Amino acid sequence: MKRVFITGASSGIGAALAREYAAQGAVLGLVARRADLLAGLVASLPGAGRHAVYALDVTDHGALRLAAADFIARHGGADIVIANAGVSHGTLTEHPEDQQVFDTIIATNVNATVATFAPFINSMKSQQGERRLVGIASVAGVRGLPGAGAYSASKAAVVCYCESLRLELKPHGIRVVTIAPGYIATPMTEKNSYPMPFLMPVERFAVRAAACIAAGDSYRVIPWQMGVVARLLRALPNWLYDRLFARAPHKARKAAP
Numbered sequence: 001m002k003r004v005f006i007t008g009a010s011s012g013i014g015a016a017l018a019r020e021y022a023a024q025g026a027v028l029g030l031v032a033r034r035a036d037l038l039a040g041l042v043a044s045l046p047g048a049g050r051h052a053v054y055a056l057d058v059t060d061h062g063a064l065r066l067a068a069a070d071f072i073a074r075h076g077g078a079d080i081v082i083a084n085a086g087v088s089h090g091t092l093t094e095h096p097e098d099q100q101v102f103d104t105i106i107a108t109n110v111n112a113t114v115a116t117f118a119p120f121i122n123s124m125k126s127q128q129g130e131r132r133l134v135g136i137a138s139v140a141g142v143r144g145l146p147g148a149g150a151y152s153a154s155k156a157a158v159v160c161y162c163e164s165l166r167l168e169l170k171p172h173g174i175r176v177v178t179i180a181p182g183y184i185a186t187p188m189t190e191k192n193s194y195p196m197p198f199l200m201p202v203e204r205f206a207v208r209a210a211a212c213i214a215a216g217d218s219y220r221v222i223p224w225q226m227g228v229v230a231r232l233l234r235a236l237p238n239w240l241y242d243r244l245f246a247r248a249p250h251k252a253r254k255a256a257p
Contacts, residue, residue: 140155
């Protein structure tokens with residue numbers, strides 16, 4: 001029976017991955033801030049009684065360590081750890097109030113990814129069989145997008161961090177998988193007011209992501225069409241990228257407190 005630990009599990013990609021792995025017969029550790037949504041999700045899953053729920057904020061690294069320790073104690077370790085928790089807001093550097101938003105995005109999307117993986121690494125080194133650490137990045141991290149400096153920077157950081165970790169852990173047989181979603185139909189993308197090419201249903205995304213994780217892919221963009229777009233974006237010289245994207249629509253900023 002696979003042991004799978006997922007952050008950001010109460011909705012969107014995290015909840016879809018929970019449903020996918022539960023259908024495969026896995027035992028789950030599910031982390032999110034919203035206890036009511038977590039409870040509702042678990043109640044809907046096959047084998048509801050075998051899954052553990054941890055209602056916490058992933059920026060609370062102490063609480064995250066305790067949750068990881070509890071899951072390891074219950075099940076002897078984890079086979080798959082998915083750092084999925086993330087937030088997305090538009091930011092503009094000239095607005096002082098956006099500094100706090102920027103800090104929150106980096107804390108949630110980057111620092112919490114590190115804090116999610118860290119408690120599991122030593123136990124994974126002593127385990128056998130499938131061992132995966134999975135970082136959820138985004139095609140928004142391929143190039144900096146106007147009005148999304150914090151989000152693009154955070155997801156680019158996830159990609160580079162996971163690459164470093166992949167090299168560090170390869171001698172131990174632990175595979176680090178980076179998945180970069182394109183536009184996936186979730187509550188997060190519902191807020192976008194601009195066109196979203198190749199929009200994919202979240203349940204289909206979860207099936208494909210689980211297959212990539214099982215294969216131990218080092219990096220994969222889902223859906224594949226956005227992978228083609230990502231490769232093209234990486235290849236563009238700066239002058240052409242600037243001309244094409246300088247007037248791209250901006251992600252909505254978070255309302256100032």
